[in-house]
Amino acid sequence: AQTVTQSQPEMSVQEAETVTLSCTYDTSESDYYLFWYKQPPSRQMILVIRQEAYKQQNATENRFSVNFQKAAKSFSLKISDSQLGDAAMYFCAYRSAVEAGNNRKLIWGLGTSLAVNP
Amino acid sequence: EAQVTQNPRYLITVTGKKLTVTCSQNMNHEYMSWYRQDPGLGLRQIYYSMNVEVTDKGDVPEGYKVSRKEKRNFPLILESPSPNQTSLYFCASSHVGAEAFFGQGTRLTVV
Numbered sequence A: 001a002q003t004v005t006q007s008q009p010e011m012s013v014q015e016a017e018t019v020t021l022s023c024t025y026d027t028s029e030s031d032y033y034l035f036w037y038k039q040p041p042s043r044q045m046i047l048v049i050r051q052e053a054y055k056q057q058n059a060t061e062n063r064f065s066v067n068f069q070k071a072a073k074s075f076s077l078k079i080s081d082s083q084l085g086d087a088a089m090y091f092c093a094y095r096s097a098v099e100a101g102n103n104r105k106l107i108w109g110l111g112t113s114l115a116v117n118p
Numbered sequence B: 001e002a003q004v005t006q007n008p009r010y011l012i013t014v015t016g017k018k019l020t021v022t023c024s025q026n027m028n029h030e031y032m033s034w035y036r037q038d039p040g041l042g043l044r045q046i047y048y049s050m051n052v053e054v055t056d057k058g059d060v061p062e063g064y065k066v067s068r069k070e071k072r073n074f075p076l077i078l079e080s081p082s083p084n085q086t087s088l089y090f091c092a093s094s095h096v097g098a099e100a101f102f103g104q105g106t107r108l109t110v111v
Helices: none
Strands: A003-005 A009-014 A020-022 A025-027 A031-037 A046-052 A064-069 A076-077 A088-096 A112-117 B004-007 B010-013 B021-027 B031-038 B042-051 B054-057 B076-077 B087-094 B106-110
Touching: A003 A088, A009 A020, A009 B010, A020 A112, A031 A076, A046 A076, A076 A088, A076 B076, A088 B042, B004 B087, B010 B021, B021 B031, B021 B087, B021 B106
Parallel strands: A009 A112, B010 B106
Antiparallel strands: A003 A025, A020 A076, A031 A046, A031 A088, A064 A076, A088 A112, B004 B021, B021 B076, B031 B042, B031 B087, B042 B054, B087 B106
């Protein structure tokens, strides 16, 4: 069974600085998706970035980028120029790319709580 | 606007009083699911649906029911809620090869 591990329960960063959140996963599959979701105090689950395992290029969305290391099964999120609005819980999630059965189920890490200090 | 609408956002109820949390999506997604989020346990899947009239248990289905009579709707039913079902609930939907879209969440308290 697939697992996702986020080893940093809490992190903090100064406004305008860069922070990296870690995520590792375990799977025997070769094709899958990885996601970072943000959960602000409003509790809404917001997609930050996605990565397809077959793509070697790391995904980027504005100030958010990932470092995807497939062989190491590592998927870290880098937030550049951190803003106060980035303060939230961040979840790493895995999903199989096999479109059958319950393979669209998301496997979640336990989250990293990010504080942004002014 | 593409969205998943979940209601209510907050609900306090008493043990044993049946309740339904509604979920509706406007993206014509075939796959929908329910998760509950608890501190220290993360998000766990309760039930999922592959399409109309096709539902199945997730990881923590005990005490819950679902139905999928229409493609857009996927209600979560607690026929006899208990305090251990106090949690934050999310409905989600997704299409082939795409990320999941989430509802706003329902904070349920059972006293």
